[in-house]
Amino acid sequence: MKNRWLPALVLSPSLLLVGVCVYGFIAFTFYLSFTASTILPNMTLAGGENYARLFSLSTFFSSLGNLGLFATLYIVISMALGMTLAILIDQRIRAESIFRSIFLYPMALSFIVTGTAWKWLLDPSIGLERTVHLMGFESFTFNWIKDGDMAIYTVVIAAVWQTSGFVMALFLAGLRGIDNEVLNAARVDGAKSWRIYTRIIIPQLGPSFISSFVILAHMAIKSYDLVIALTGGGPGRATWLPSVFMYQYTFTRNEMAVGAASAVIMLIGIAVVVVPYVRREMRLNQGPNA
Amino acid sequence: MSTQTTAHTMAIQASRKPSAFTLERFWLYLILCLFAFMFLMPIYVMLVNSIKPLDEIRAGNLVALPLAPTIEPWVQAWSQAQIGVQATGLKPYFLNSFLMVIPAVLISTALGALNGYVLTQFKVKGGTLLFGLVLFSVFIPFQIVLIPMARLLGELGLAGSVKGLILVHTVYGIGFGTLFFRNFYAAFPQELVKSARMDGAGFFVLFWRLMLPASLPIVVVNIIWQFTNIWNDFLFGASFSDYSSYPLTVALNNLVSSSTGVKEYNVHFAGAFIAALPTLIVYIVSGKYFVRGLMAGSVKG
Amino acid sequence: MKRSLIAAVVSATMATGAVAAESVEVLHWWTSGGEAAALGVLKKDLESQGITWNDMPVAGGGGEAAMTALRARVTSGNPPSAVQALGFDITDWAKQGVVANLNDLAGKEGWDKVVPTALQKFSKHDGKWVAAPVNVHSTNWVWANKAVLDKAGVNTMPQNWDEFIVALDKVQKAGYVGLAHGGQAWQDATLFDGVVLTTGGVDFYNKAFVQKDPKALNSATMVKAFDRMSQLRSYVDKDFSNRDWNLASAMVIEGKAGFQIMGDWAKGEFLKAKKVPNKDFLCMRVPGTQGMVSFNSDQFMMFKVGADSQGAQTKLAKAIMNPSFQSAFNVVKGSVPARTDVPNTAFDDCGKKGMADLADANKSGQLVGSMAHGHAVPASIKNGFYDVITGHFNGTMTSAAAAKAMAEAAE
16 A cells, blocks of 8 residues: 555544544543532532442442343343344245344334333333233233332333344344355254254354344443333332433432443443453454454 | 355355245244234334324223224324424424434445445554444443533534534444444455455555445445434434424424323324334335345354 | 714614524423413514524423533533523522523513512522513412212311321222322422421421421421321322323323322313313312412523623513513413412412412412422432432332431432
């Protein structure tokens, strides 16, 4: 290449934008968490008192716990469901494109629409429970959404519905990319379908798992709109996630510095979980930069 | 599309002829139909209730078909519903959303493609680390961004304008765009690149003439992803716009979340559908290319 | 000569270009039928004066989303001319030094004399008028379905708490829902306004909620108030969680429930359903709080805008405070005017009662700011209180623990 610096030059707008608008803002948030900011940023420092206040709030810890529970169930179930659907669709189905569209379309909806629709469906007095009652099964109850202990699972249901189609598409692409000769050889050797899947196919889906994880983790972190539309954070504070906590303290409660502190903790947590996967993605397909 | 993958795909397609009807196939279709039913339930409920008059919704059953179907809620949602002080429906805000989404999607696709190209075809110092940093940027929660970005937009003189919204959405689309294209180009057959270089192709010629034309599937993937995310965004749309530029999601939220008055669920559902139509159309029309794109690029080991 | 110079400049300006059209940008969350229509009255008024109304509605959460958008707007240096706001939010913004000074207009129009003192606390900051109040809502109201009460055998209106419990009991035993309620934090807190007033009176309310005296917050009276909340809890139906307030009102309107404790914006729902006060539905103060009014007031706070927008902004403030607008708007909204000199002829019976109650409470010093709606403590403490009240209502803590938590939240 004639111009050694041309590649770097081409990269630079993105690097500048991401550098400022992501990492610069993260640094700003880090700084804010040590200030006395209330309704708007206030640059006077206030030591660690925001973190002290943060760690004294039980809602902070319950939000973190909720995120752990929600994210784990959401990611595991979405992957399992997505992979299952992909395997089923991969079986040379007649109406493949129709089924695929059906499973994929929820991704096109915004979180607000999803939350509102599921809020309706899961409300005992107008939704599923009432419908089943009207059909004659009087003793059926499904009031998870109104129950402090169970409400978080309704968030899982709505979120899984929204994104497992996308995970299915990722796994379908992965399945289609698997070398047919190896499969045929295994079949000729008399291996059962079940075995072929667990021994040959699924292990080769590693990249699909990694990509799904990145997408799902990203969705789990961003799930503010879904929670607010579905449960309003309730009953009480039962379905608060860190994104809800952060929004509440930064904006609604005029305690921006505490919100910033919670954001810092959340970023650390995200980094711990996500960085190993990011590194795997980095090492994958390195091309000439290997 | 690379020749290798094309041949591969064709081989797979060829072996995938529908097979004979057996018990196993029956169960397969049954399970799929069951899942399809569960996936369709919410949208069926929304659709069916969007054409019912309000008293039927209150009195009746969520899943029952309408006794007196009416398209009035749709008309209301489109052009008559109360969004603010004026009763304009959702119609005027479509334009704002399109003006914001289309440039943002195009620019972030272009940037993602260029980034992926550079990171895979050239030696850049610390290229892998830079990629990692760009990828990690997709995990930033948007609430963190709100206030500093508002300040930045103010300094740049873009506050409250469609241009400001385009900038914001472009910036936060760079992460995924780079991820998609980088994985795609990393799997691009290197012999083609080498021979093109030996023929004297420079930086831009190589990109424009060879790699980009072959990228259609991943371009589709990226467009779908960015379009969906930007179209459905609420937080940035409400915070960085003003009365002349606020997008459809803000209007829809005003329709659906009003604090008083009778909740006209049928109008809300009709409105939610109308707002979701562009993304639904994008998904349905490009579904085939979507899977092909994912397959041809991001997940090959 | 000066005069001819001025004349020359004026004619030059006229010649080069017309004066820029005046406009105001208004950020608010009144996006539904009645309220939007009421706001439309203001819009038309301004348009007749040649001012364009640029609407920036952001619905949701009782203003939560709007307030977030406002932060971004202010930070980017592009604030709207006027923003709907409640109570301490106005004070918090005024402290940031980004609001306008309306003293000129207020002086000319005599606002100091006609706006109740308790309201002025929020409309003014540092002696300067920064907001124009649109209405006064009150939160210690009870709305009842007359037919349900008759069928349940409740013949006299409860005058104190014990009678109220007896009445709730009768309604529940007759097969109806005693108290229609929506389990959202702010609704739980709205109940709490009335319960604290009836349990401790105005003095206790002020000590606890305005002065944040820890001895008042963590006291036997507060524990008693929480016990009474638990009593109320036993009269709500099992699906109360996260129910919207207007759906709870609908329960009373449709005769499924007997009572609802809610601010007077609920009256709008009854009127829209064509119900008549004292015939179909009854409005009374939370038993034990007669003579007291816990209020909240929607105000349009004015932000510092460029010189070319100030004229329009002033006209907007003037139009808001216009007595005929105050009457027209509040008849629709269910609240009462923010000025005490507006005639009550256009209001329904409950509205007339509301206006009389406000005037009386203002005179007797029993007009207190609603804690639940941001007129007693600032947002951070208010939300801390919310956490305790809603947690206690949902059964996660005892009354004694709740009182203790209230004192901690106020620190």
